Amino acid sequence: xxxxxxxxxxxxxxxxxxxxxxxxxxxxxxxxxxxxxxxxxxxxxxxxxxxxxxxxxxxxxxxxxxxxxxxxxxxxxxxxxxxxxxxxxxxxxxxxxxxxxxxxxxxxxxxxxxxxxxxxxxxxxxxxxxxxxx
Amino acid sequence: xxxxxxxxxxxxxxxxxxxxxxxxxxxxxxxxxxxxxxxxxxxxxxxxxxxxxxxxxxxxxxxxxxxxxxxxxxxxxxxxxxxxxxxxxxxxxxxxxxxxxxxxxxxxxxxxxxxxxxxxxxxx
Numbered sequence: 001x002x003x004x005x006x007x008x009x010x011x012x013x014x015x016x017x018x019x020x021x022x023x024x025x026x027x028x029x030x031x032x033x034x035x036x037x038x039x040x041x042x043x044x045x046x047x048x049x050x051x052x053x054x055x056x057x058x059x060x061x062x063x064x065x066x067x068x069x070x071x072x073x074x075x076x077x078x079x080x081x082x083x084x085x086x087x088x089x090x091x092x093x094x095x096x097x098x099x100x101x102x103x104x105x106x107x108x109x110x111x112x113x114x115x116x117x118x119x120x121x122x123x124x125x126x127x128x129x130x131x132x133x134x
Numbered sequence: 135x136x137x138x139x140x141x142x143x144x145x146x147x148x149x150x151x152x153x154x155x156x157x158x159x160x161x162x163x164x165x166x167x168x169x170x171x172x173x174x175x176x177x178x179x180x181x182x183x184x185x186x187x188x189x190x191x192x193x194x195x196x197x198x199x200x201x202x203x204x205x206x207x208x209x210x211x212x213x214x215x216x217x218x219x220x221x222x223x224x225x226x227x228x229x230x231x232x233x234x235x236x237x238x239x240x241x242x243x244x245x246x247x248x249x250x251x252x253x254x255x256x257x258x
Contacts, residue, residue, distance in 0.1 A: 013156040020187055021153070035221035038186060042222045045189040049156070093227070103190040107226040 003029060003064040010058045016048040019060040030064045030073045031133045040073060040131055043111040046104040047077040047127050053098045055081020065130055072132035084119040137162045139169055144176040145246055150184050159195045167202045175208050177246035181239055183214030193228045200233045209249045211242040
């Protein structure tokens with residue numbers, strides 16, 4: 001079965017709501033149910049808000065992902081913002097260079113199965129996260 | 135989108151109808167903190183059953199709302215957190231510290247009534 005990738009441009013905080021709603025739809029298509037759907041939507045909310053807080057503009061790309069015999073969801077967040085100075089610090093609970101709680105990125109990582117950040121100062125940040133249907 | 139705030143006796147009932155953007159939640163915070171003063175409300179119930187996501191921002195805002203309204207002398211009860219949402223919050227490590235919660239509107243109002251009776255008997 002082929003799935004159609006969903007792209008949500010993130011410019012304002014209402015786009016954050018749109019991104020997590022698209023994520024919810026895709027999660028159901030991928031075969032998730034119950035609390036996993038809420039978990040995926042929450043993780044999307046955090047990384048989408050991160051785009052607004054630090055980069056102003058970016059995109060969330062959501063698709064169904066397959067590996068071995070597993071199926072799941074893959075969410076990519078890209079921006080052309082300032083990049084993250086210190087990724088290990090950004091992944092610490094309570095660390096924030098903005099006005100947030102500093103729980104966004106580490107929280108999203110806890111919610112998902114795979115979580116990867118690539119960031120280049122002055123160029124931007126790409127976060128890829130996946131979760132597999134149990 | 136504005137969230138309706140209903141006045142019922144000495145209480146204010148906030149019934150969130152759909153997913154909220156951050157701006158909407160901030161607007162709710164401002165108008166709620168003001169209205170507690172305008173109506174001399176003793177308590178506020180915030181029904182968030184319609185929220186399918188409660189993330190770090192909404193957690194912090196709910197905590198702030200509750201704290202601000204406490205400072206104005208009224209009680210706050212947050213009601214209606216869905217099971218799946220509670221699961222995701224715990225998984226992520228989010229807490230609603232110092233915020234009173236109840237299952238639904240009815241229980242929320244019962245908590246406000248108890249709090250008021252306590253004030254009347256203890257005079258505190």
